[in-house]
Amino acid sequence: MNEEAIHHAREVLNSAGSVFVLTGAGVSAESGVSTFRGQGGLWNKIDPMTVATPEAFARDPEYVWRWYDARRAELQHCRPNPGHFALAQLERNISDYFLLTQNVDDLHEQAGSRNLAHIHGRIWEVRCTREDTAWEDRRAPLPEIPPRCPQCGALLRPNVVWFGEIINREAIDRTERFLAEREVDTVIIAGTQAQFPYIIHWAQSSRGARGTLIEINTEETAFSPYADLSLRGASGVILPQIVRDFA
Ligand SMILES: [Zn+2]
Numbered sequence: 001m002n003e004e005a006i007h008h009a010r011e012v013l014n015s016a017g018s019v020f021v022l023t024g025a026g027v028s029a030e031s032g033v034s035t036f037r038g039q040g041g042l043w044n045k046i047d048p049m050t051v052a053t054p055e056a057f058a059r060d061p062e063y064v065w066r067w068y069d070a071r072r073a074e075l076q077h078c079r080p081n082p083g084h085f086a087l088a089q090l091e092r093n094i095s096d097y098f099l100l101t102q103n104v105d106d107l108h109e110q111a112g113s114r115n116l117a118h119i120h121g122r123i124w125e126v127r128c129t130r131e132d133t134a135w136e137d138r139r140a141p142l143p144e145i146p147p148r149c150p151q152c153g154a155l156l157r158p159n160v161v162w163f164g165e166i167i168n169r170e171a172i173d174r175t176e177r178f179l180a181e182r183e184v185d186t187v188i189i190a191g192t193q194a195q196f197p198y199i200i201h202w203a204q205s206s207r208g209a210r211g212t213l214i215e216i217n218t219e220e221t222a223f224s225p226y227a228d229l230s231l232r233g234a235s236g237v238i239l240p241q242i243v244r245d246f247a
Helices: 002-014 025-031 054-059 061-075 080-093 107-111 168-181 198-205 235-242
Strands: 019-023 098-102 116-118 121-127 134-136 156-160 188-190 210-217 229-232
Touching: 002 210, 002 229, 002 235, 019 080, 019 107, 019 198, 025 235, 054 061, 061 121, 061 156, 080 107, 080 235, 098 210, 116 168, 168 198, 188 198, 188 235, 210 235
Parallel strands: 019 098, 019 188, 098 116, 188 210, 210 229
Antiparallel strands: 121 134, 121 156
């Protein structure tokens, strides 16, 4: 069943002028990154309200930072998988390409993706809670927990979006600009259960009247009925197959 769909997806991509890609936790999980939701997910082991809310951080910044420090240390050992590389390869061959990821790691960048935004922030960045400036700090473990701003001495926080917070403004703006300026030929949504309404909204609205929506996931999702092509399997297996014709 997949074989025919993969062939079709390949044809669609080969004639696509503009491509919009949405990725989620499943794409990172194949690189060994712990996922938050689902079986064995981090949120089964720890209540997200104790580490991923502004209230938790205000109450106990050291506890929150120890948890993020451990996530960062774990990520240092993760490398991009064939799905990340396939998307970077696709980007090099499609002039009009934009990737929006829900992942906070930088595995897409490591694989060579360039035109992308992180809707839920970046775990390798710290942000000053007073000045609201953010910068990259790849040290893991961090030498001081909780870390403080070298400029003003205020607490630093991970530059990720927590529960109850507004999603990354810059990522929203860049996504909406990309989608407003063109009618997208192909939308790929990979490795996400698409629980967030804005993800569903963008995936559906971006394809316009003629675009093709390709979903890649190991299992059926709430989004599957809206997909033109629903490919079952790991993105690290499926994506390299559908971009095979791109050198
Ligand atoms: Zn500061």
